[in-house]
Amino acid sequence: MNQIYLDNAATSWPKPECVPVAVSDAIMHYGGNPGRGGHKLALAAGELLYDVRERTAGLFGCNDPFRVIFTQNITMAVNLVLKGFLHPGDHVLVSPMEHNAIMRPLAAIGIAYSIIPGDINGKVKLSEIPALIRKNTRLIIICHESNVNGVIQPLREIGQAARGNGLFLLADCAQSAGHLPIDLEKDCIDFLCFTGHKGLFGPTGTGGVLFGSRVDVQQITPLLQGGTGSLSESFDQPSFLPDRFESGTQNMCGLVGLNAGLKWIEEQGLQTIAERSKDLITQLHEGLTSIPGVQCYYGGGQVLSITIDHVDNGSAAAELEERWGIMTRIGLHCAPLAHKTLGTFPNGTIRFAVSPFNTTEEIETTIRACRTLTEEACRKK
Numbered sequence: 417m418n419q420i421y422l423d424n425a426a427t428s429w430p431k432p433e434c435v436p437v438a439v440s441d442a443i444m445h446y447g448g449n450p451g452r453g454g455h456k457l458a459l460a461a462g463e464l465l466y467d468v469r470e471r472t473a474g475l476f477g478c479n480d481p482f483r484v485i486f487t488q489n490i491t492m493a494v495n496l497v498l499k500g501f502l503h504p505g506d507h508v509l510v511s512p513m514e515h516n517a518i519m520r521p522l523a524a525i526g527i528a529y530s531i532i533p534g535d536i537n538g539k540v541k542l543s544e545i546p547a548l549i550r551k552n553t554r555l556i557i558i559c560h561e562s563n564v565n566g567v568i569q570p571l572r573e574i575g576q577a578a579r580g581n582g583l584f585l586l587a588d589c590a591q592s593a594g595h596l597p598i599d600l601e602k603d604c605i606d607f608l609c610f611t612g613h614k615g616l617f618g619p620t621g622t623g624g625v626l627f628g629s630r631v632d633v634q635q636i637t638p639l640l641q642g643g644t645g646s647l648s649e650s651f652d653q654p655s656f657l658p659d660r661f662e663s664g665t666q667n668m669c670g671l672v673g674l675n676a677g678l679k680w681i682e683e684q685g686l687q688t689i690a691e692r693s694k695d696l697i698t699q700l701h702e703g704l705t706s707i708p709g710v711q712c713y714y715g716g717g718q719v720l721s722i723t724i725d726h727v728d729n730g731s732a733a734a735e736l737e738e739r740w741g742i743m744t745r746i747g748l749h750c751a752p753l754a755h756k757t758l759g760t761f762p763n764g765t766i767r768f769a770v771s772p773f774n775t776t777e778e779i780e781t782t783i784r785a786c787r788t789l790t791e792e793a794c795r796k797k
């Protein structure tokens with residue numbers, strides 16, 4: 417039986433072939449530690465690190481590669497911003513579709529938040545923003561594309577609203593990076609957080625944050641302190657970028673793989689990738705909504721969720737995998753707030769997330785499989 421991988425919102429698979437090749441090449445030939453030595457291998461690693469920093473900056477419209485800070489994933493990037501930028505007593509606005517990567521750090525540091533009301537898919541209503549702003553509001557946090565129903569938020573309009581009201585904007589681009597155009601400056605983003613292992617096709621263990629030009633990085637407390645290979649005579653953390661926020665040896669193999677993923681995206685073109693994925697998810701959405709007994713939650717991106725009447729999500733997912741080789745993810749997808757917004761809390765949904773490596777045949781099989789499960793449940797009822 418073939419495998420049909422539709423869990424690309426968790427992590428993308430397969431990666432373009434150039435990614436594992438680059439990772440293996442890095443381990444075999446670029447063994448040095450960037451910034452930690454003057455020999456050939458350390459210098460080569462330093463050049464590679466700069467290359468991926470520059471390419472990441474280029475993808476997101478940032479003209480200073482040193483304002484790209486690499487972290488292990490977006491969760492760490494978000495923690496860096498929320499814990500370094502916010503202070504007790506601050507208030508923030510969040511979209512109704514936020515992931516626990518946002519909600520848990522906010523809870524941990526005790527930051528008060530208001531949820532911007534959204535439409536039926538959780539798309540924020542811009543007109544609601546002004547009334548929610550308080551004297552102590554500092555930041556708007558937006559999940560650009562939901563990892564539950566794929567709803568895409570109007571980042572630029574929200575960014576303009578933030579600027580118009582003297583607020584900063586944090587964009588969680590975990591799901592959107594790699595297929596939606598995102599521009600740090602034009603979209604008025606102050607903190608652009610991304611993860612490397614989803615739509616950017618890098619390995620796990622990669623991600624980061626880009627600081628917009630309005631951000632005074634000296635006002636942000638680093639999440640970590642430690643060795644940077646620079647100013648080693650001092651116990652104080654260097655204040656310059658990227659060292660202020662990048663302590664400890666980088667995940668070089670991962671970042672080299674991310675660089676290969678980014679190059680692949682450049683070669684294919686964002687538009688081509690977006691169109692390919694859009695065709696597949698549209699095919700899936702149309703097929704699933706035509707099945708009586710299937711409830712579909714879809715807001716426009718590369719991800720959609722369903723529930724099947726009279727079928728438990730867990731047994732549906734198990735059958736999809738056992739009988740047709742289809743891999744999905746069920747439950748709350750680390751986003752209970754999004755499920756509350758969609759009315760699918762606490763049981764959650766069955767989630768399908770495509771990548772350009774899926775095929776129309778795989779999508780046809782998935783629709784047929786869901787139809788079969790629904791009909792069987794109907795007969796048993």
Ligand SMILES: Cc1ncc(COP(=O)(O)O)c(C=O)c1O
Nearest residue numbers: 489490491515517563588590611
């Ligand atoms: C919207 C969103 N934000 C944050 C994350 C966290 O990503 P990571 O586990 O790579 O930190 C995810 C991943 O599931 C996500 O979908």
